[in-house]
Amino acid sequence: MSETRTPPRHVEMSQFPHEGGELLVGGIPLSRLAARVGQTPFYAYDRGLLAARVDTLRSTLPAGIQLHYAMKANPMPALVSFMARLVDGLDVASGRELRVALDTGMDPSEISFAGPGKSLAELEQAVASNVLLNIESAREARLLSDIGERTGWVARVAVRVNPDFELKSSGMKMGGGPKQFGVDAESVPALLAEIGQLGLQFEGFHLYAGSQNLRAESIVEAQRKSFELCVRLAESAPSEVKSFNLGGGFGIPYFPGEGHLDLAPVADNLAQLQQEAAGKAPGAHLVIELGRYLVGEAGVYVARVVERKLSRGHVYLVTDGGMHHHLAASGNFGQVIRKNYPVAIGNRMRAGETENVSVVGPLCTPLDLLADKMDLPPAQEGDLVVVFQSGAYGFTASPRDFLSHPQPLEVLV
Numbered sequence: 001m002s003e004t005r006t007p008p009r010h011v012e013m014s015q016f017p018h019e020g021g022e023l024l025v026g027g028i029p030l031s032r033l034a035a036r037v038g039q040t041p042f043y044a045y046d047r048g049l050l051a052a053r054v055d056t057l058r059s060t061l062p063a064g065i066q067l068h069y070a071m072k073a074n075p076m077p078a079l080v081s082f083m084a085r086l087v088d089g090l091d092v093a094s095g096r097e098l099r100v101a102l103d104t105g106m107d108p109s110e111i112s113f114a115g116p117g118k119s120l121a122e123l124e125q126a127v128a129s130n131v132l133l134n135i136e137s138a139r140e141a142r143l144l145s146d147i148g149e150r151t152g153w154v155a156r157v158a159v160r161v162n163p164d165f166e167l168k169s170s171g172m173k174m175g176g177g178p179k180q181f182g183v184d185a186e187s188v189p190a191l192l193a194e195i196g197q198l199g200l201q202f203e204g205f206h207l208y209a210g211s212q213n214l215r216a217e218s219i220v221e222a223q224r225k226s227f228e229l230c231v232r233l234a235e236s237a238p239s240e241v242k243s244f245n246l247g248g249g250f251g252i253p254y255f256p257g258e259g260h261l262d263l264a265p266v267a268d269n270l271a272q273l274q275q276e277a278a279g280k281a282p283g284a285h286l287v288i289e290l291g292r293y294l295v296g297e298a299g300v301y302v303a304r305v306v307e308r309k310l311s312r313g314h315v316y317l318v319t320d321g322g323m324h325h326h327l328a329a330s331g332n333f334g335q336v337i338r339k340n341y342p343v344a345i346g347n348r349m350r351a352g353e354t355e356n357v358s359v360v361g362p363l364c365t366p367l368d369l370l371a372d373k374m375d376l377p378p379a380q381e382g383d384l385v386v387v388f389q390s391g392a393y394g395f396t397a398s399p400r401d402f403l404s405h406p407q408p409l410e411v412l413v
């Protein structure tokens, strides 16, 4: 007897409703939004969805957990300003991100700066701004001390720790084993002693084990281990520990068969850790920093069909956008096996007949693929292709000058 199996489907992109066959982004029918933007391709980020995601986290996670936005997921200034009003802090990863963060009006004491190889100019910028520096080496500590001697400005520092464990089933591992990130856990006590001698203001620890994790139990495990490591290291701290930044790595569903992260166990675990912190490290609050999870599902990338092309029986929808605008959707941003992002024809949202097509861009490379052999409603030239889950690691994570085509725009609606 043969077993019939339906192939896994994309999780429903129900965060964006549709009306009269048109996808609504920020409540605006897509064709009208495209006219309002004034060109395709573009990225559009939906304020209502951004706010709803923060609301969900606030109502699920225990009160007192500090929620930070990690800006590298999407550093569009208007979006960062919007997020700054909703979250407790911003995490930056470069001098330029720091300037955008400061422009939002966020209190500098709630901004932190992480990243390996910070330049002297960046360190100086951060000290002058009075933001928290997550230092990743003894070199950074020494440079900060030099800056202090020269200017009289005392650097606020936390130590980013490269843990002695890995985050399981995370899309991108950023801790455990040899890494360019953070200070190896076993070297931290010596660095803490040096920080004390250098006259820096020590405030806490920062751990970030990895990104794009959809399994609650592995996030729970990583956060518990991170917390325990923080508690252990706190014994060597030169002064009272004010913050344990336990990272994040919360994932969102991109591919067929993936579902939403179950927040409930993560929330239960954080409540437990918070209780333990009150006993073991009074004065330390818990921070989580999220990028993708806060903004990824609130964004779409929109390109227009320039040509409907038939090649030996297969339909290609050639669009005015592609991998140069959205590297991740093309499968070239860290994916091992290429899979399709969820895609729709945004002006043909009514259920009906479909055809199997590939959506490509205008670049002279077969890598320029937005959807490979996907079932979509029959599309015509002028139609709008939508790539969902595009609010994070899209615009700024793409090689936009590759082949010198026009740039996409970004709007917040």
Ligand SMILES: *Cc1c(COP(=O)(O)O)cnc(C)c1O
Pocket (backbone or CB within 6 Å): 070, 072, 073, 091, 114, 208, 210, 211, 212, 247, 248, 249, 250, 289, 290, 291, 292, 293, 392
């Ligand atoms: C990239 C990064 C983040 C954000 O990761 P997401 O997977 O987008 O949530 C947070 N913290 C640090 C240190 C990072 O490098």
